[in-house]
Amino acid sequence: ARREALPRDLDGRRVLISAGGTREPLDPVRFLGNRSSGRQGYALARVAAQRGAEVTLVAANADLPTPAAVHVVRVGSAEELRTEMLRRAPDAEVVVMSAAVADFRPTLRAEHKIKKGASDPAALELVRNPDILAELVARRTPDTVIVGFAAETGDDAGDVLHHGRHKLQRKGCDLLVLNEVGEGRAFETEDNEGWLLYADGREQTLPRRAKSELASMVWDGVFPLLHA
Ligand code: CTP
Numbered sequence: 001a002r003r004e005a006l007p008r009d010l011d012g013r014r015v016l017i018s019a020g021g022t023r024e025p026l027d028p029v030r031f032l033g034n035r036s037s038g039r040q041g042y043a044l045a046r047v048a049a050q051r052g053a054e055v056t057l058v059a060a061n062a063d064l065p066t067p068a069a070v071h072v073v074r075v076g077s078a079e080e081l082r083t084e085m086l087r088r089a090p091d092a093e094v095v096v097m098s099a100a101v102a103d104f105r106p107t108l109r110a111e112h113k114i115k116k117g118a119s120d121p122a123a124l125e126l127v128r129n130p131d132i133l134a135e136l137v138a139r140r141t142p143d144t145v146i147v148g149f150a151a152e153t154g155d156d157a158g159d160v161l162h163h164g165r166h167k168l169q170r171k172g173c174d175l176l177v178l179n180e181v182g183e184g185r186a187f188e189t190e191d192n193e194g195w196l197l198y199a200d201g202r203e204q205t206l207p208r209r210a211k212s213e214l215a216s217m218v219w220d221g222v223f224p225l226l227h228a
């Protein structure tokens with residue numbers, strides 16, 4: 001198949017992307033995790049590198065091949081992801097939070113493997129994890145473009161777009177990539193569909209496409225936001 005020539009519009013741009021899903025340890029052998037494969041974040045990294053960017057990909061538990069010319073930093077927990085993102089963000093012109101960050105972690109991490117014992121276990125106690133995207137926004141320089149992701153379903157409070165618009169407001173990022181989730185959607189699939197929601201109120205639908213094509217559309221949306 002003929003390969004479309006990609007624009008080199010991100011030439012030399014420093015891009016920082018998180019991908020995958022964090023694992024919150026309970027003990028040395030167990031964790032609380034999620035189903036994120038990392039494919040969307042990897043596709044964003046691959047496409048950005050193809051368009052000329054210098055890409056660092058902070059990958060949480062993603063079992064995927066390293067894309068060409070991408071610097072991959074592996075992490076496990078939300079705390080590790082946070083440390084790497086906050087440390088590296090000041091050098092980046094674009095920061096993309098596509099990782100699925102655990103909202104909660106076990107309050108205690110057992111030093112040794114938890115044994116079954118004779119009775120039922122105590123209830124699992126959880127605490128909130130810090131909101132990394134919100135911290136990145138709070139510490140940003142004016143020239144940094146910050147992109148968030150959201151996977152939403154409709155519920156009694158409103159539809160997917162309602163939740164996406166509120167999340168964009170709450171997070172304060174420049175662009176929110178909103179995906180509708182549900183049966184056979186977004187998680188562990190090759191395809192994705194959704195919207196790009198911009199801080200200035202613009203909204204653009206993303207048709208159902210392969211994740212690499214969605215990645216191209218996200219970069220097409222980011223490019224005009226970049227500081228000259
Ligand atoms: N995110 C983050 N740190 C967290 C949780 C989420 O940086 N502790 C980022 C995600 O990487 C994503 C965006 O915030 O880019 C939205 O994540 P989401 O889970 O949809 O938002 P929450 O604020 O956690 O809201 P909720 O899960 O209740 O919908």
Ligand code: CA
Binds near residue numbers: 101102103
């Ligand atoms: Ca969440």
